[in-house]
Amino acid sequence: MIEWLFVPAAYLIGSVSSAIIICRLMGLPDPREQGSGNPGATNVMRIGGKKAAAATLSGDLLKGLIPVYAAHLLGMPAGLLAATGLAAFIGHLYPIFFGFKGGKGVATTIGVLFGFSWVLGLAFVATWLLMYKVGKISSLSALTAAVLAPAYAWFIVGNPMLVVAVALMTVVLLWRHKSNIQRLLAGEEKTIKS
Template identity: 40%
Template sequence: MLTIPHLALILIAYLAGSIPFSLLVARARGVDLRVAGSGNVGAANVWRTCGFGAFLLALSGDMLKGALPTFAAQMLNVPPLAVVTVGAAAMLGHARSIFLGFRGGKAVATGGGALLAMAPLVALAGLAVWGATFSIVRISSVASLAAAAACAVVAAVFFAQGALPMTYALFVWGAVVSILLLHRANIRRLRAGAENRF
């Protein structure tokens, strides 16, 4: 049953997710991400257009807006399903921001932040795979897709071992599907050999 605090957290998570930290960080440096680099309003495009320091700032903001509401839901001792809906709301806010005309980014960092609150080891495995893949191929979308796949596999292993609740495992798998769908254009460019490389 949805309670008033839970509904409020879902709304807060969506609004927090909607804050376009990457766009704001880049704008503070005189860059409009919507027309620069890849045109995506995510942290990777901040790195591409504004440098690594700005990327870290944008990445931190994008992760925190997923992690903090999810962690707050856990502190309220609500059921895992309620925690998952808060994390999902933050991801939705990032991908369909109310401040950007219901457009947005790919929700990788925001989903990673929510997952960090729910299942830190799964999130850290995804982060490690992202870093390793990116260092090899220098393509952000490939690293993000590889990280999502790694999270799905690690979540399956932890779930099979009884170390991850089914609700959290379903969140991971649902988030992976969402990330794949949000990367449709990237996947088309990868197949055509036209994806942006750092």
Template identity: 45%
Template sequence: MTLLLWTVLGYLLGSIPFGVLITRAMNLGDLRQIGSGNIGATNVLRTGNKPAALATLLLDGGKGAVAVLLARFIAGDDGAAQLAGLAAMAGHCFPVWLKFKGGKGVATFLGTMLSLAWPIGLLCCATWLVAFYLSKISSVGAIVAAASVAPWTLMLGRTDLTIVALLLTLIVLWRHKDNINRLRAGTEPKVGKKKA
């Protein structure tokens, strides 16, 4: 029952669509009708409002972190914390309030990993930055960072996190399947350029 409770609470936290709420509050329009229609920070940036995009990034990352930290603090169980973080990720990507059409989960993924094990979270952030810097493509940073998390857990001896890391990776890759197809076709846009 405890694990079920933290799964539900994690999902509900993760399903809060901060990108939609922020753009609506700032009169930037319906985010689902802008750019890619995604509810994450990258699409908020397409409105031209950098503070709104930054706020979305931090709040989306915070959802995963808060879910993990609350479960760890109250339940005192790392299993509950992992489950809450995974559920928050699922909530962001498949929110019930938006007919299960959510974001791609990169910020929530990073927030979850930073709170589960901050050294691994920092390594994932660094991996994202390096991949993005070299490619100038946001999705490349996300895909490479997600793919790196399970190897990081093994290299740092946190095998207790490997399964949840793999599950988070699968969610990120699934949510980026269209980006992966465009990367294969050579049509994925670089940041600052329109889609081909």
């Protein structure tokens, strides 16, 4: 069925690395070779500043939002919405265009959540902002929001397939942040200067 083209299309959209493209356009070093080595907005902020980070964050968020929201507008069933969101997320983590070395997936997850429900997306962002205001640690903010996201999905969206998709993204986010978790436990995780 033609609607299942959304899944491979979402993976390809997710595979477009905003961090690498923005850094190239702005004449910055490859984020995979600088700082933490992660092609994501936090690392781009460290090597290129707030404007580069904002552009990266926006790109990563949109590539999660656009395919899911398009499927939503076309009235696709929840199972296909879930698969489309997961495909965009996996594309970001393992981008076919950039040697399958992608980011950790937080911004793309936010985009997917907004595609599922704008209230769900706002709940994640609000949790992130609250935690960041308290501790100024990006990874802790993201991990806290991610851990709470399946519960938010259950109460806000309620559809089991979408809840499972959110839970799967949470598990992968925790795994992708395992080095951050180790540093947090050791009290060595870096803060981000305002």
